[in-house]
Amino acid sequence: MVVNGVTIDDWFLPSIEEVNQIYINEQNIPVVKNLNPDVASSTESGSTSYFYIDLISGSYLTGSKDYTLPILAIRRF
Numbered sequence: 001m002v003v004n005g006v007t008i009d010d011w012f013l014p015s016i017e018e019v020n021q022i023y024i025n026e027q028n029i030p031v032v033k034n035l036n037p038d039v040a041s042s043t044e045s046g047s048t049s050y051f052y053i054d055l056i057s058g059s060y061l062t063g064s065k066d067y068t069l070p071i072l073a074i075r076r077f
Helices: 016-024 028-033
Strands: 038-046 051-054 059-064
Touching: 016 038, 016 051, 038 059
Parallel strands: none
Antiparallel strands: 038 051, 051 059
């Protein structure tokens, strides 16, 4: 993606551990409050499924790769 002439190519889909940190710190991240309660991670649970977190309960769940959930792309600073 190019923003104001600057290429931004360091965004990525967070692992389940990184999504868990978002859950732990969600009161400090205003955009998280507007998300669907379930957020996908890049961590696979097998060849046909992945882990996601319920941002209300903090539960780790698995979903089929055929079923899509909202994602929250992040980047390191």
